[in-house]
Amino acid sequence: MTHRRRPQALLVMDPAHFRVQFQEAQLRRLRDLAELGEPATTADLDAARVRRRLREVEVLVTSWGCPPLTPARLADAPGLRAVFHCAGTVRSFVTDEVFRRGILVTNAAHENAIPVAEFTLAAVIFAGKKAPFLAQDARLHRDDWSYATRRGELSNRGRTVGVVGFSRVGRRVVERLRHLEIDILVSDPYAAPADVRAAGARPVGLAELLRGCDVLTLHVPALPSTRHLIGARELSLLRDGATVINTARGAVLDTAALERECAAGRLDAILDVTEPEPLPSGSVLYDLPNVMITPHVAGSLGAETRRMSESALDELDRYLAGRPPRAAVTPAELATGA
Secondary structure (H helix, E strand, O other), X not given: OOOOOOOEEEEEOOXXXXXXXXXXXXXXXXXXXXXXXEEEEEOOOOOHHHHHHHOXXXXXXXXXXXXXXXXXXXXXXXXXXXXXXXXOOOOOOOOHHHHHOOOEEEOOHHHHHXXXXXXXXXXXXXXXXXXXXXXXXXXXXXXXXXHHHHHOOOOOOOOEEEEEOOOHHHHHHHHHHOOOOOEEEEEOOOOOHHHHHHOOOEEOOHHHHHXXXXXXXXXXXXXXXXXXXXXXXXXXXXXXXXXXXXXXXXXXXXXXXXXXXXXXXOOEEEEOOOOOOOOOOOOHHHOOOOEEEOOOOOOOOOHHHHHHHHHHHHHHHHHHOOOOOOOEOOHHHHHHOO
């Protein structure tokens, strides 16, 4: 019987995330695939015992809380060949030196896109019914439910939803929206129009999307080029009563401009991310009856994060079998995506 080799591996992440993401089933599988020495997990790559451990490590399994892989830290890991990330973006810790050394990097952004798309679908449906805002109105109108008529038409059928960003999340959102009787517009300069059409949406420019949609949902990464992508001018193009949904990054939406539009009652908003995060306590958005704010909960939490751990372990399995990765991260991808 041929025994499969088991490389030395180290888990690098915040202890709280380790406890949630690696329960007994995940740890059992990891031990089947790799050797875990002492320490098996850390968030401090500069501690003396960790630096000694790094000298024998071939694989890092990372998640939220991994410190930057600087040239000095990589020098402590001469045998490092792969980094399997159990979360979304690796932007905060993967440096140019990682790629220069030819180290394989993968992430679990596809898995993280699943709960974000689910949350967004719910937000779109609620936006059509104005449900979050009617729920706030109910506190003031306890004896007469005719107040619902003041929010306009409460329907999803025949609505137009504008999806900005045909990203991992954006694609999944479109897939889910196809089951509704709505029109779907997509704006993304990097997306092939044929791919957008094949997904069931219509590719358009940003201005056309903004003028034509009842619900605007954002799915672009936080990059210098996307900062305040939706600002005062863009918001002014939206029709009265439109709802702005942001489950991407707070910086892609101009908070001050949104505050003005929502305070005037012209636009509604469902925000899972903000800039800054959390918003200052004095922000008018907290008190407006046409704004729903959640504390960045759309992404993977709890058991959902173990889907990402299992994806990283799948990548480790493929690596050991000599098979190509499914979610390799490249410098080019980091330039335009998360």
